[in-house]
Amino acid sequence: MSKLILNRRRFMGTAAATTGLLASPVYLRRAHAQGGEVNIWTYTNFIPDDFREQFQDETGIKVNVRLVDDQGKQFNLLAAEAPNPTVDILTVAGHRFLQFIDSELLAPLDTDRLTNWGTINPIYSESDWSTINGSKWGAPILSGMEVLAYNTEMVDKSETTSWEPFFSDKYAGQTAYVLQDMMSIVMLMKGYDGNMVEYLNDPEEAARIVAEARDFLIEKKPLARKYYDGGSEVQQMFINQDITMACAWNGPIAALMAEGFPVGMTIPKEGSYGFVYTYNIANNAPNMDNAYTFLNAVLASPEVGAAMTRASGFISTFKGADEYLSEAERAATSFPEEELAGMRFFRSEANELKYGLVDPAVEAIKAA
Incomplete structure (x- = not known):
């Protein structure tokens, strides 16, 4: 057996099997070109390179990514910048929401601005952890x-x-x-x-x-x-x-x-x-409109969810994402609906x- 790469964010499957998955940017063409930038704090491989490039080409919005590796460090950095953060979108685990919410570091998510919200499997988006004080606080993207x-x-x-x-x-x-x-x-x-x-x-x-x-x-x-x-x-x-x-x-x-x-x-x-990683909008985000444009593009297609799973090794929260994975990738990163219902x-x-x-x-x- 070849040497194992013991990193749960390891590359799942082969590049050859996935080349061109996002070759057609049709799903982004509904995003109106608007220019500017969006600043994102997230983990390694959480934004597939192909998706990022296509989003920038189609919208004119530059995606600036700052990699994070720890929820506590991210909290401390955001708290230090409050009330005027440099970040628009950050990546918070659902069970850490309260710490960020109580410190007024996150903005409630306006799901009415996310026409593609229905792409998310309701097992994740409508679970008991996802609504606090009557509001949604993040868009579920990946799960462990x-x-x-x-x-x-x-x-x-x-x-x-x-x-x-x-x-x-x-x-x-x-x-x-x-x-x-x-x-x-x-x-x-x-x-x-x-x-x-x-x-x-x-x-x-x-x-x-x-x-x-x-x-x-x-x-x-x-x-x-x-x-x-x-x-x-x-x-x-x-x-x-x-x-x-x-x-x-x-x-x-x-x-x-x-x-x-x-x-x-x-x-x-x-x-x-289990836990869920979510994309969240920072309170007083400097590029709020661009942040919603980015989130809506991420949620536009289960193909994006599959690409995120393939790049990160985590389980996609998107309905139908498994249809764009190989048999081996599905076995390693997806579960039947009846099993997920018990999560x-x-x-x-x-x-x-x-x-x-x-x-x-x-x-x-x-x-x-």
């Missing part, structure tokens, strides 16, 4: 999620529709997971809100639920091969056949799939948790309550 990953040569796909086999004696010593991540999933399995938002006004109930999840994982501790910490570690365990199943972020598993390793991933019927997204409203309970519980499990 915790999945049940499995060796396709050792585990029958029928045993991956639920989290139950994962905790069965049949796979004793063959599973691995990040403890803190699994705490949220176990709460979800048991019918509770793993984000703890429902229990903000009932800390006793929150404590009881966390204790129930803790006790479950202590009981199941002998079945686990390892509690791991990072994506490269779980990849290596699959490669060495130390494990047959894992709870993992989709990125490292997609990288294995792209390398041809016999591994698959699914979202079990009880559900799982829950991380929220931040109850983080202080949640991690005040979960962090000690994790330590108790490790010590048990």
Whole structure:
């Protein structure tokens, strides 16, 4: 096997398979040429080069990109520039919205100005995390999620529709997971809100639920091969056949799939948790009209969503984007609608309550 590139933003698929995907800029011709510029803070490969070039050609708007690599750094930079930022569009993860909103760094998104808003799968655009104080605050573009990953040569796909086999004696010593991540999933399995938002006004109930999840994982501790910490570690365990199943972020598993390793991933019927990257408009953005023109162009076609997935390795939030991916790319970066319906997204409203309970519980499990 060739050396793995252990970066969840790795190039998915081959350039040869995608050359010319955005060769025809027809979908941009509805954007009126207006000139000027738009300033964007985003991650590496989140704006496909072909799309950027075509957008500039068709609209006359120069796209200035500043790469970011950390949500906290981006927040600090924007806060330092407030109330007159140099940026128009930035890239915020949905579960970090509150920090930016409470500091008045984001402008509410006027979806009436986005005629292509319907391109986004409502699983992402209409989920509970996406509306705060009655407003939308970002356009979902890419998603990452915790999945049940499995060796396709050792585990029958029928045993991956639920989290139950994962905790069965049949796979004793063959599973691995990040403890803190699994705490949220176990709460979800048991019918509770793993984000703890429902229990903000009932800390006793929150404590009881966390204790129930803790006790479950202590009981199941002998079945686990390892509690791991990072994506490269779980990849290596699959490669060495130390494990047959894992709870993992989709990125490292997609990288294995792209390398041809016999591994698959699914979202079990009880559900799982994930996050969404969004394009957001800065409060007092200096080029507000151009920012909306850019967002509307991004949302104009599922082809753009496919190009963003191919470039970044994350899952597109656009309806129909998978139709523009190869079979291998679809397997690594898309899920059936019925599985996506079970997704829950991380929220931040109850983080202080949640991690005040979960962090000690994790330590108790490790010590048990």
